Amino acid sequence: MPFSVLVPLIAAPVCAMLPGRNLPWALATLAALASAVIAATVLPHVMHETLHYAFGSWEAPIGIEYRVDAANGLVALIISAAAALALLWARTSVNHELRPGSQSVFYGLTLLCLAGLMGIVMTGDAFNVFVFLEISSLSSYALIAHGRDRRALVASFRYLIMGTVGATFYLIGLGFLYIMTGTLNMVDLAQQLPAVADTRVVQMALVFIVVGTGLKAAMLPLHLWLPNAYTYAPNFASVFIAATGTKVALYVMIRMIFTVFGYQYSFSAIPLGAVLIALAVAGMFVASWIAMFQVNQKRMLAWSSIAQVAYMILGLGLGTVAGLTATFIHLFNHALMKAALFMALGTIFYRIGSVRIEAFRGLGRQMPWTLTAFALAGLSIIGVPTTAGFISKWYLILAAMETGDWLLVALIVITSLMAVVYIWRVVEAAWFHERPQGAKTVSEAPLTLLVPLWLMVGLNFWFGLDTRLPVAASGAAAKSLFGVFAGVAP
DSSP states (O other): OTHHHHHHHHHHHHHHHOOSSHHHHHHHHHHHHHHHHHHHHHHHHHTTSOEEEEGGGOOTTTSOEEEEOHHHHHHHHHHHHHHHHHHHHHHHHHHHHSOHHHHHHHHHHHHHHHHHHHHHHHBOBHHHHHHHHHHHHHHHHHHHHTOSSTHHHHHHHHHHHHHHHHHHHHHHHHHHHHHHHSOOBHHHHHHHGGGGTTSHHHHHHHHHHHHHHHHHTTOTTSOTTHHHHHHHSOHHHHHHHHHHHHHHHHHHHHHIIIIIIOHHHHHHHSOHHHHHHHHHHHHHHHHHHHHTTOSBHHHHHHHHHHHHHHHHHHHHHHTSHHHHHHHHHHHHHHHHHHHHHHHHHHHHHHHHSOOBGGGGTTGGGTSHHHHHHHHHHHHHHHTOTTSHHHHHHHHHHHHHHHTTOHHHHHHHHHHHHHHHHHHHHHHHHHHSSOOOTTOOOOOOOOHHHHHHHHHHHHHHHHHHHOOHHHHHHHHHHHHHHHHHHSSSOO
8 A cells, every 4th residue: 555655755765866767767667557547456345444554563543644535545646647658658758859968856756745645545543644745745846846947947936826726725724723733634533633623723724725735736716827737848758647637636625624624614604505516616617718719729628627516616616416426437537638648749749749729720630530530529517428437427417416516517507508618619620620831741659659648548438338447336335435424415
């Protein structure tokens, strides 16, 4: 269990010291694959029982423990598998965008970020979450700063400022909890909090933690760091961070709400459900609307990601097992969708050096495999049947219908159809326009980019047809959080 964190953590400094370009990439890929294999091995066990690992033989709550159940077992698999698949695609793109001398450090930072994300997911200690959060965040800032555009430095600095604010809010909330309980172990916190639950300090702790994690998850209106970070980062960094970063932050929010505070308290001490639903609906509409008018297509996908996070927040805000199941399903499927779309844009950038919509004119005839992959992954974002995105939207609609809120059902459908506009703009430019006069003729991308891209696109359709893994694991995750930590599930 701890090896899924230790493998990338130990490999990171080794990777940073390796010479050349291929050796660092190979080590990073192998480390990520090893972490994914460990997570995949653990998941079937934790769907039925919770696993514990005490470090240094110091039992919790005195010592730090890793505590893995169905919820973080699923998220760990998502993060590690997404990192491994992104690294399979990375070599050609990184060779094209980064100088040879900086690549070993770049891959080392990737592994350090992965280790931080996996540590956040695995730990059962609330302060350990903060430690690993800082490890992953600092690595992310450095990855973004490697972008060739000078605006990458500004985007990285803005992300640093906003990320620091989010981490500080989380730490303040955690400090309030420690003052009231004298413990930082999540399960021990859950046992100690009922005695002091009626105090204003605990209520403020919940508010600070939700705001801090919401900022890290890019929940509207705390999203301002994300568009530039995704747009100006190296293409591999965009793929990796888009598939992992916001998912882990949302997991922390869910874990603190259900494991530490408990469902009943979280949704009654403050009007959390109503606030989350309102922010989710606003995010779904505002981010989708802005995405429709973006010229830079990486920025378009960045705004699309904010809208997709809003769908996950909506499922959480419903406050039901069905809603939380839909959140976990979309967390799983969105990693597949957004990784595939950013891979497609990175592949286009490799050939034409631009991701602006005007540069795509007539490109579908010269790069048919790449543009077809983008279009098929776009179907998943829209939620067309047979795609993973459809499964996400379907379960979210079922959860909204279960509460009897038909207005939410209509809003989910409308905002899903808004995705048709921004995906269609790319398809129209690529397939229904001629190449501009004087534009150079380009050839299809190399197989080192196309094979991982199409693998990711294939997974979007595989999990749209065979839903056993995401649905069963997400259902087990939601039931464990409600049943174990909140008594009888609603």
